[in-house]
Amino acid sequence: MKNILITGGAGFIGSHTAVELIEAGYGVIVADNLSNADTTCLEGVEKITGQKVPFYQIDCCKKEDLRKIFTENRIDGAIHFAAFKAVGESVEKPLMYYHNNLLSFITLLEVMVENNGGAVVFSSSATVYGQPDSLPVTEDTPRKPAESPYGNTKQICEDILMDAVKAHPCLKGVILRYFNPIGAHPSALIGELPRGVPNNLVPFITQTAARLREELRIFGNDYSTSDGTALRDYIDIVDLAAAHVSALERMTGHNPDGSCEVFNIGTGKPISVMELVEKFTEVNRVPVRYKITGRREGDVEAVWADTSRANKVLRWKASRSVEQTLANAWAWEKKLRGIN
Numbered sequence: 001m002k003n004i005l006i007t008g009g010a011g012f013i014g015s016h017t018a019v020e021l022i023e024a025g026y027g028v029i030v031a032d033n034l035s036n037a038d039t040t041c042l043e044g045v046e047k048i049t050g051q052k053v054p055f056y057q058i059d060c061c062k063k064e065d066l067r068k069i070f071t072e073n074r075i076d077g078a079i080h081f082a083a084f085k086a087v088g089e090s091v092e093k094p095l096m097y098y099h100n101n102l103l104s105f106i107t108l109l110e111v112m113v114e115n116n117g118g119a120v121v122f123s124s125s126a127t128v129y130g131q132p133d134s135l136p137v138t139e140d141t142p143r144k145p146a147e148s149p150y151g152n153t154k155q156i157c158e159d160i161l162m163d164a165v166k167a168h169p170c171l172k173g174v175i176l177r178y179f180n181p182i183g184a185h186p187s188a189l190i191g192e193l194p195r196g197v198p199n200n201l202v203p204f205i206t207q208t209a210a211r212l213r214e215e216l217r218i219f220g221n222d223y224s225t226s227d228g229t230a231l232r233d234y235i236d237i238v239d240l241a242a243a244h245v246s247a248l249e250r251m252t253g254h255n256p257d258g259s260c261e262v263f264n265i266g267t268g269k270p271i272s273v274m275e276l277v278e279k280f281t282e283v284n285r286v287p288v289r290y291k292i293t294g295r296r297e298g299d300v301e302a303v304w305a306d307t308s309r310a311n312k313v314l315r316w317k318a319s320r321s322v323e324q325t326l327a328n329a330w331a332w333e334k335k336l337r338g339i340n
């Protein structure tokens with residue numbers, strides 16, 4: 001059995017990825033400092049899979065703490081999710097973002113090189129494309145200068161992994177550029193747990209439907225889109241998690257030249273903010289109060305993925321409908337809040 005270290009494995013994407021990996025026959029070890037998560041989702045992973053998951057509450061910036069994991073376990077690869085992810089906060093606290101997001105990744109790579117290397121999946125973001133000149137974006141669409149320190153840390157970490165794989169033949173790398181991950185596991189045992197007021201659209205919708213928030217603000221209806229609201233590519237969290245299994249398989253055999261490959265992970269289908277809100281209401285038969293406000297600073301008008309490279313090379317494709325995904329998101333929120 002291959003053992004995979006998941007840094008940030010207690011979080012939203014990390015916990016769903018742990019489930020997919022375990023179900024695909026991998027051994028999973030989780031490292032998380034719980035700075036933006038608690039153990040709820042880890043417990044959910046154990047319930048879903050019926051397996052105990054070794055958990056290290058450590059800060060990946062601390063080399064000694066990471067080394068301990070490698071001493072106590074044989075690690076064949078790592079998926080790196082441990083990072084701060086709030087765009088607005090990164091503008092206010094750039095040094096904290098650069099320190100944490102860069103140092104944790106560099107430290108992980110250093111410790112892997114000390115331990116005979118292995119496969120590395122880096123979780124990057126569609127944010128690296130900014131507002132692209134043409135749509136959909138392929139992996140060869142040029143990256144735009146980052147709009148925020150958060151976005152910049154994603155670009156820099158991509159470069160770090162590319163350089164590290166070139167210099168250290170013991171390392172293999174894949175970069176996954178996620179579009180907008182939403183939803184929850186169909187069991188409703190794991191899902192998104194934002195702290196405080198959610199920044200992202202779907203948790204804001206579910207919290208408004210659950211009456212934790214008075215109303216959703218739709219940021220701008222004056223974009224050049226059919227209904228004036230912004231377009232995004234919303235990808236089901238379980239589909240996205242499954243892409244990590246494919247990425248690991250790609251590194252353990254089929255990649256001929258050992259280079260660090262990049263893949264867009266999305267559905268390839270744009271949906272507007274308004275359409276998503278309407279679909280949510282329709283599928284779940286629950287009202288969501290909203291009002292239109294001005295645009296949010298830093299938002300792009302439209303971005304969605306060309307996923308043909310992932311479809312072909314990783315043999316991965318998003319398969320869940322957005323309706324199913326929104327039903328799962330609501331089932332998770334209801335369970336959290338004790339709503340019937």
Ligand code: WQD
Nearest residue numbers: 085125127199200201202204217218219230232273296299
């Ligand atoms: C989606 C759309 C908003 C909230 C960001 C990061 C990305 C990734 C995901 C990390 C936009 C609109 C939102 C609300 C709204 N990072 N919206 N009212 O901005 O596409 O991507 O989050 O974790 O790297 O950049 O996602 O969900 O915030 O917004 O109208 O209350 O919903 O303006 O058009 P975004 P989002």
